[in-house]
Amino acid sequence: MKPDTTLAMRQLIAQIRSSIPFDTPESTLCSDHCRICSKKLLEFLASELEGWEYMLRQGQVPNFGNLSRLERMGRKVYSALEKTGFVKTS
Numbered sequence: 001m002k003p004d005t006t007l008a009m010r011q012l013i014a015q016i017r018s019s020i021p022f023d024t025p026e027s028t029l030c031s032d033h034c035r036i037c038s039k040k041l042l043e044f045l046a047s048e049l050e051g052w053e054y055m056l057r058q059g060q061v062p063n064f065g066n067l068s069r070l071e072r073m074g075r076k077v078y079s080a081l082e083k084t085g086f087v088k089t090s
Helices: 005-019 038-058 062-084
Strands: none
Touching: 005 038, 005 062, 038 062
């Protein structure tokens, strides 16, 4: 049986959206860490997620490489946001 990569991509998108506070007011996005711009990272990752959500609605089936790339991107953005203190690990 072939794995359902569409379902896996939807689950990955949901996991990223629940782990990163995309709805944070813009006034609180900036921190003292100007080398890592939380606002730009959130915008970048949000656009990637929106792009995949659109492609999934159009019926495009992601492959394992697409899943891996988005997962890696989400981890890197999360890690950078963690360094700035924007997200806190439990």
